[in-house]
Amino acid sequence: MIAPVVAGLSGCAASNSPKVSQAVVELRSPAVEPAAARRAWRLAEAYAANQPDCEVVVGSGNSMLPLYPDRTVLVVRRARPAELSVGMTVVFVGDHGRLVAHSLIEKSDLGWLAKGMGNAEPDATLVRRGNLVGIVVRAFRPADGESVIARAIAESPAKPLAVAQD
Secondary structure (H helix, E strand, C coil), X not given: CCCCEEXXXXXCCCCCCCCCCHHHHHHHCCCEEEXXXXXXXXXXXXXXHCCCCEEEEEEECCCCCCCCCCCCEEEEECCCHHHCCCCCEEEXXXXXXXXXXXXXXXXXXXXEEEXXXXXXXXXXXXXXXXCEEEEEEEEEEECCCCCHHHHHHHHCCCCCECCCCC
């Protein structure tokens, strides 16, 4: 069963961060598909239900602008670290146990450095096997301003999980 989850689109850390162009992120991350809020959630659920190892989350914040605005509905597929590459948008457990959806900017021996496209600095938490949730494979933007989370909670048979952000 898929429960609504909120993935923070926020956070930052150290300075002198590596740069990955917006074009690379847009090439390796799915483009947002506009839809009415109810339809966005239903499209995401339908896609996730027909794909192995997928779940639906809702982004919170503006750190992934201009690619993913606040309240973008994301379909995330579980993945292994070996599948990752620079520019992909992933969901991982970041600082304080919160879910974060950011793009990968650099691989090191210790893990992947991730950063929100709209953030000046990368995240403090590296993406590793132990905190990687998965890769964003579809994205739907509610076009009508309706609260996706409220709608999903009202309509979902699953118990929702809300995750705070900074």
